[in-house]
Amino acid sequence: MSATNDIIATVSAKIDNGERISDADAVALFECDDLFAIGRLAAAINRKKNGDKVLFNVNRHINYTNLCVNQCRFCAFCRQYGDEGAYAYNLSEILERAAQARAAGATELHMVGGLHPELPFEFYLRMMATIKANNPDIKIKAFTAVEIDYFSRISGLSIEVVISELKRLGLDSTPGGGAEILGEEVRSKICPEKISGARWLEVTEKIHAGGLKSNATMLFGHVENYADRVDHMAKIRALQDKTGGFQAFIPLAFQTENTRIPEAKGPGGIDCLKTLAISRIYLDNFKHIKAYWVMLGLKVAQVALAFGVNDLDGTVVEEKIGHDAGADSPQALSREEILRQIRAAGKIPVERDTLYNEVRVYSGADDDDEDQ
Numbered sequence: 001m002s003a004t005n006d007i008i009a010t011v012s013a014k015i016d017n018g019e020r021i022s023d024a025d026a027v028a029l030f031e032c033d034d035l036f037a038i039g040r041l042a043a044a045i046n047r048k049k050n051g052d053k054v055l056f057n058v059n060r061h062i063n064y065t066n067l068c069v070n071q072c073r074f075c076a077f078c079r080q081y082g083d084e085g086a087y088a089y090n091l092s093e094i095l096e097r098a099a100q101a102r103a104a105g106a107t108e109l110h111m112v113g114g115l116h117p118e119l120p121f122e123f124y125l126r127m128m129a130t131i132k133a134n135n136p137d138i139k140i141k142a143f144t145a146v147e148i149d150y151f152s153r154i155s156g157l158s159i160e161v162v163i164s165e166l167k168r169l170g171l172d173s174t175p176g177g178g179a180e181i182l183g184e185e186v187r188s189k190i191c192p193e194k195i196s197g198a199r200w201l202e203v204t205e206k207i208h209a210g211g212l213k214s215n216a217t218m219l220f221g222h223v224e225n226y227a228d229r230v231d232h233m234a235k236i237r238a239l240q241d242k243t244g245g246f247q248a249f250i251p252l253a254f255q256t257e258n259t260r261i262p263e264a265k266g267p268g269g270i271d272c273l274k275t276l277a278i279s280r281i282y283l284d285n286f287k288h289i290k291a292y293w294v295m296l297g298l299k300v301a302q303v304a305l306a307f308g309v310n311d312l313d314g315t316v317v318e319e320k321i322g323h324d325a326g327a328d329s330p331q332a333l334s335r336e337e338i339l340r341q342i343r344a345a346g347k348i349p350v351e352r353d354t355l356y357n358e359v360r361v362y363s364g365a366d367d368d369d370e371d372q
């Protein structure tokens with residue numbers, strides 16, 4: 001038996017027995033060339049968990065500032081004072097975007113930004129309270145574990161108090177950014193000023209303990225190797241065993257333009273599909289694997305629906321982090337376009353909210369969409 005057949009048979013038997021695959025199995029899957037075999041395993045697991053349903057949401061990103069005290073090398077979005085293109089939205093600019101989102105039927109605001117050198121924690125509290133007061137029906141998914149840690153440092157408040165204050169004023173969940181690759185060796189090369197991987201996990205555990213769900217991302221296709229990716233997923237899987245607080249795992253395909261990792265070329269399509277499929281197989285305690293079309297490109301994201309993915313993210317509307325780094329995906333997708341992509345993959349589109357409650361199941365191709 002070839003090494004390829006070997007690992008597929010080993011993993012297949014473990015899945016059939018309800019056994020978790022090991023880190024060595026996951027590395028061997030990355031090294032295996034049989035993309036279709038890996039995809040079939042992932043698709044079968046996904047079908048058992050989620051049937052033919054593919055989730056999406058109607059959301060809007062608001063990146064309130066690109067000023068950042070960290071200057072991560074993979075990031076083309078961050079600026080310092082005086083840099084061309086540096087900005088920070090004021091409260092009314094943020095509210096204007098939230099109102100546009102509400103008018104477009106959004107159920108979620110996705111809000112993240114740089115670690116601003118001067119804004120006090122009170123600004124973010126006011127931001128939560130004002131958005132919520134004006135848009136009580138929209139859920140706010142905001143602030144990565146990196147930002148929560150920063151708020152604690154600039155305010156002198158504990159992580160627990162930062163989380164409970166934000167939650168009290170309107171925060172509904174947190175996104176999965178800032179995880180990058182959790183291993184320190186890679187982190188020291190791509191984001192030396194950022195909090196450690198251990199700290200990201202610690203803050204995330206507190207977010208879950210504080211009663212908020214979050215996501216977990218993995219930035220791949222730069223300087224990391226397969227063992228680094230598996231080590232990253234192992235840490236996420238272990239934390240999920242402990243808290244159950246993660247909703248979705250989101251592999252983020254590295255975009256190279258305007259970044260400062262010259263040796264990084266970004267992942268190809270096969271690597272993207274393999275990474276999504278392996279995350280579905282390895283993360284047996286995750287219900288949702290998300291193909292973030294902004295970074296993957298819409299075509300790869302759609303194909304990923306046959307490789308174990310059950311979530312296509314949302315309408316997005318205004319995206320800066322990926323596009324500043326050269327992402328060639330559109331800025332926004334309409335609800336109709338998302339429905340079309342999911343249906344063309346032979347799946348059933350389901351609009352969800354931030355907390356993964358179903359808002360609407362689009363069961364038939366002739367479903368009445370004209371009111372959307």
Ligand code: V47
Pocket residue numbers: 074075076174175176177178179180215216217218219250252253254255256259292295313321322325
């Ligand atoms: O943490 C930065 C990544 C993240 C680049 O939780 C880059 O639902 C690719 O976390 N190429 C922010 N990626 C985005 C994020 C996210 C996106 C969509 C949904 C959710 C969710 C979370 O973007 C950062 C970083 O890992 N990033 N620069 C780049 N050049």
